Amino acid sequence: MNFTEKAVIMNRDDVSRAIKRMAHEILEANSGTRDLVILGVQRRGVPLASLLQEAIKAVEGEDLPMGAIDITFYRDDLSKLGPSPKVATTEMPLDVTDKVVILVDDVLFTGRTVRAALDVIMDWGRPRAIQLAVLVDRGHRELPIRPDFVGKNVPTSHKEVIKVKVEDFDGKQEVVVGEVQG
Amino acid sequence: MTFQRKDVLGLEDMSAEEILLALDIAERFRAVFDRPVRSVPIMRGRTVVNFFHEPSTRTRISFELAEKRLSADIVNFSVATSSFSKGETLRDTAENLAAMKIDMLVVRHKSAGAAQYLSKVLECPVINGGDGCHEHPTQGLLDIMTMRQRLGDLRGKKVTIIGDISHSRVARSNIWGLNKLGAEVTCCGPPTMVPGNIARLGVKVEYDLKRAVAEADVLNILRIQLERGAGTGFPSNREYHRMYGVTEDIVRGLKPEAFIMHPGPMNRNVEIASEVADGPRQVILDQVANGVAVRMALIYLLSGGDPGALASSDAA
Numbered sequence: 001m002n003f004t005e006k007a008v009i010m011n012r013d014d015v016s017r018a019i020k021r022m023a024h025e026i027l028e029a030n031s032g033t034r035d036l037v038i039l040g041v042q043r044r045g046v047p048l049a050s051l052l053q054e055a056i057k058a059v060e061g062e063d064l065p066m067g068a069i070d071i072t073f074y075r076d077d078l079s080k081l082g083p084s085p086k087v088a089t090t091e092m093p094l095d096v097t098d099k100v101v102i103l104v105d106d107v108l109f110t111g112r113t114v115r116a117a118l119d120v121i122m123d124w125g126r127p128r129a130i131q132l133a134v135l136v137d138r139g140h141r142e143l144p145i146r147p148d149f150v151g152k153n154v155p156t157s158h159k160e161v162i163k164v165k166v167e168d169f170d171g172k173q174e175v176v177v178g179e180v181q182g
Numbered sequence: 183m184t185f186q187r188k189d190v191l192g193l194e195d196m197s198a199e200e201i202l203l204a205l206d207i208a209e210r211f212r213a214v215f216d217r218p219v220r221s222v223p224i225m226r227g228r229t230v231v232n233f234f235h236e237p238s239t240r241t242r243i244s245f246e247l248a249e250k251r252l253s254a255d256i257v258n259f260s261v262a263t264s265s266f267s268k269g270e271t272l273r274d275t276a277e278n279l280a281a282m283k284i285d286m287l288v289v290r291h292k293s294a295g296a297a298q299y300l301s302k303v304l305e306c307p308v309i310n311g312g313d314g315c316h317e318h319p320t321q322g323l324l325d326i327m328t329m330r331q332r333l334g335d336l337r338g339k340k341v342t343i344i345g346d347i348s349h350s351r352v353a354r355s356n357i358w359g360l361n362k363l364g365a366e367v368t369c370c371g372p373p374t375m376v377p378g379n380i381a382r383l384g385v386k387v388e389y390d391l392k393r394a395v396a397e398a399d400v401l402n403i404l405r406i407q408l409e410r411g412a413g414t415g416f417p418s419n420r421e422y423h424r425m426y427g428v429t430e431d432i433v434r435g436l437k438p439e440a441f442i443m444h445p446g447p448m449n450r451n452v453e454i455a456s457e458v459a460d461g462p463r464q465v466i467l468d469q470v471a472n473g474v475a476v477r478m479a480l481i482y483l484l485s486g487g488d489p490g491a492l493a494s495s496d497a498a
Contacts (some may be wrong), residue, residue, distance in 0.1 A: 125220035
């Protein structure tokens with residue numbers, strides 16, 4: 001499988017600005033930081049969640065509790081993919097019952113990852129609400145799931161692939177669109 | 183690194199990478215136990231059959247718990263309640279199971295090789311839950327997991343296995359698994375219970391218990407299996423205890439951080455003194471908890487389809 005990059009659709013500054021705007025939107029929608037918990041979906045949702053946490057701190061001066069969600073054990077396509085040897089951890093900073101969870105992922109596509117992440121959260125507690133923040137919404141939903149906060153809407157074809165690069169894993173912060181051959 | 187095998191029959195034919203992968207994933211499942219909801223939906227809608235042709239309590243319960251925590255549907259049958267008492271052969275039973283479309287089989291059998299035989303007849307994955315005096319891979323893995331939690335990398339670590347080596351599938355699975363991870367294994371027991379050629383498996387043999395444990399990081403004490411005719415290997419339980427029982431006196435001679443394992447069920451005051459079994463050095467309940475996690479990991483790893491398709495999972 002070969003990934004060929006076609007274009008950079010968000011550079012470092014674009015990503016930073018989008019995160020800042022999303023932080024403001026989250027604070028506005030929730031009238032502040034009360035009961036907010038940020039949970040990033042492993043793997044690239046986690047560094048994005050920390051960026052969001054920093055951006056919120058810059059505005060409100062408050063560190064929101066942050067955690068990570070691993071959906072490996074909740075996928076609906078295990079029989080298609082085979083078990084993944086890459087199992088990351090779920091880390092819950094606190095009991096999410098009655099909290100407002102901001103669920104963070106890099107790309108929203110079919111909605112199946114989010115569906116799995118919702119199940120993970122429900123198995124840990126009963127939040128008052130879960131809101132979805134994604135850096136890129138590329139369409140093609142297969143489930144009735146919609147984001148509450150979006151960095152950028154990118155209409156794509158099914159063949160295209162969106163890659164979000166983050167400092168921690170890729171040494172870069174940008175979003176590229178490309179195609180996969182083979 | 184992916185897990186390509188269809189079955190888990192023993193640690194002899196597993197690579198160090200596969201063993202470490204299974205243990206890493208088992209650690210992830212351990213974390214699931216601490217949540218309010220202790221199960222995950224991986225095996226929803228799939229059927230696992232637990233076929234126990236030999237009495238077992240803790241292995242069967244541990245497998246059952248592992249399967250339930252993966253949301254599998256479970257069917258248990260054991261020798262007392264199955265047609266084996268009516269004389270059906272293993273092959274006929276297997277073909278009946280295959281016809282009923284099961285998704286996985288866990289088998290415990292008194293004959294060595296039974297799991298391997300079934301793995302060839304059945305298309306579904308087979309996990310060996312102990313076959314005669316041959317192997318008990320899930321016990322071997324949970325033992326190694328427990329050691330790794332305390333010792334980290336097992337390379338160069340010294341493990342002494344004490345007891346009836348001849349009749350012990352736990353010993354054999356431990357030896358194969360530990361050797362692959364670079365640990366140094368010493369076997370200790372009465373000469374009547376240690377096979378003469380055991381050194382060929384790459385272990386040291388020491389008949390004197392005090393000497394065998396002096397340098398050890400871990401003592402893995404085997405159960406004296408009276409039901410397997412172990413009682414003929416020594417004159418009396420008391421004499422066995424005096425020569426090979428792990429007592430307070432033996433514990434005093436251990437390295438300060440050395441710890442003690444036992445696969446259970448214990449014969450108190452035969453292979454292990456009661457005070458030691460209840461003492462601060464033992465990690466027996468860790469072994470029990472790890473057992474469920476290891477079994478979950480193996481079922482998870484065996485339950486998928488084509489691992490070659492993994493590369494595309496990132497795109498979603």
